[in-house]
Amino acid sequence: PFGSARAAGSAVPFGAAIQIEYLDSDPAYTQAFLDHCDIIVPMNELKWEALRPTRDAFDFASADRLVDLAQKNGRRSHGHTHVWWNALPGWVERISAADEAERVLTEHIEAVMDRYRGRVETWDVVNEVIAHDPANEGVLRDSYWMRVLGARHVPIAFAAAARADPSARLILNDYDLEFAGDRYDRRRAIVLDIVRQLQDAGIRIDGIGIQGHLYADQAIDIPALARFGRELKSLGVFLQISELDVIDWNIDGGPEEQDAAALVVVGDLLEGVFAAGRPDAVITWGMTDRYSWIPDVMPRRDGKPSRPLPLDADYRPKPWFDLIRRRL
Ligand code: XIL
Numbered sequence: 001p002f003g004s005a006r007a008a009g010s011a012v013p014f015g016a017a018i019q020i021e022y023l024d025s026d027p028a029y030t031q032a033f034l035d036h037c038d039i040i041v042p043m044n045e046l047k048w049e050a051l052r053p054t055r056d057a058f059d060f061a062s063a064d065r066l067v068d069l070a071q072k073n074g075r076r077s078h079g080h081t082h083v084w085w086n087a088l089p090g091w092v093e094r095i096s097a098a099d100e101a102e103r104v105l106t107e108h109i110e111a112v113m114d115r116y117r118g119r120v121e122t123w124d125v126v127n128e129v130i131a132h133d134p135a136n137e138g139v140l141r142d143s144y145w146m147r148v149l150g151a152r153h154v155p156i157a158f159a160a161a162a163r164a165d166p167s168a169r170l171i172l173n174d175y176d177l178e179f180a181g182d183r184y185d186r187r188r189a190i191v192l193d194i195v196r197q198l199q200d201a202g203i204r205i206d207g208i209g210i211q212g213h214l215y216a217d218q219a220i221d222i223p224a225l226a227r228f229g230r231e232l233k234s235l236g237v238f239l240q241i242s243e244l245d246v247i248d249w250n251i252d253g254g255p256e257e258q259d260a261a262a263l264v265v266v267g268d269l270l271e272g273v274f275a276a277g278r279p280d281a282v283i284t285w286g287m288t289d290r291y292s293w294i295p296d297v298m299p300r301r302d303g304k305p306s307r308p309l310p311l312d313a314d315y316r317p318k319p320w321f322d323l324i325r326r327r328l
Pocket of ligand 1: 043044127128211243293
């Protein structure tokens with residue numbers, strides 16, 4: 001048992017991303033977070049698109065409600081996210097002058113972190129900045145921020161975040177950091193380079209988020225992940241699993257086959273991460289299969305229901321969730 005049933009600091013905190021849409025319509029939904037989570041992550045409500053429909057007005061209502069829910073129940077909130085290639089309102093992308101873009105970015109980080117100071121203690125300052133396939137695309141991924149500011153948008157954002165809330169812990173969050181193969185080796189190496197470059201420039205970075213959007217049929221590189229975690233540790237940077245779910249679009253068969261395959265990859269992920277020491281947190285990208293982005297983006301090829309999350313559509317725990325609960 002996690003959440004309310006667990007003593008603070010007993011081990012690795014467990015968390016999940018929550019969506020404002022289902023708070024009122026589905027009472028079991030909110031309860032699942034209160035039953036299981038030490039950390040609650042607003043899934044979309046702290047993204048630019050949600051916070052800043054126009055340049056001059058912030059809309060904090062949805063994010064406030066979720067952060068309040070966490071706070072009132074004695075849970076932590078994790079902030080997601082300041083810099084991302086996606087979910088940018090059109091008015092931002094129309095800014096073409098570098099100095100103005102930098103001002104808007106720093107002001108945004110200051111305003112949002114100021115509002116949640118003391119209530120949101122960890123932030124994904126930069127999300128999905130590594131090139132999807134570095135062998136063909138260079139080091140960092142194409143984005144509005146890359147086009148207007150270049151690679152320096154990363155130190156700009158971390159420096160602004162450190163100034164805005166010196167007590168918050170600042171994270172670089174990315175995907176495809178756990179699998180076997182050259183593309184993933186390159187991506188892990190780039191993360192380490194970014195950490196070193198920030199540190200050499202005297203800019204604080206506290207942690208790396210491994211998103212953990214796993215594929216039920218794709219092998220985790222346990223030794224590479226363990227090495228990666230140890231390297232980060234030697235740089236003084238912590239690691240968290242930040243968006244865990246299991247993409248089962250290629251799995252044949254029903255729930256038993258899906259859950260058996262998911263158990264293997266989640267188990268391997270934990271093994272690789274724990275080999276470098278306890279992670280700072282394990283966070284899943286939702287709580288129940290009833291609501292997940294996976295069937296929208298990567299539906300089962302055979303048309304059957306996806307089973308990406310710790311609880312199924314009827315809120316029954318999966319074997320891999322039991323494994324996580326034993327391990328944390
Ligand atoms: C996804 C949400 O789950 C969806 O509801 C939304 O429509 C799009 O964004 N990596 C991330 C998350 O960092 O912000 C993404 O969340 C999933 C992939």
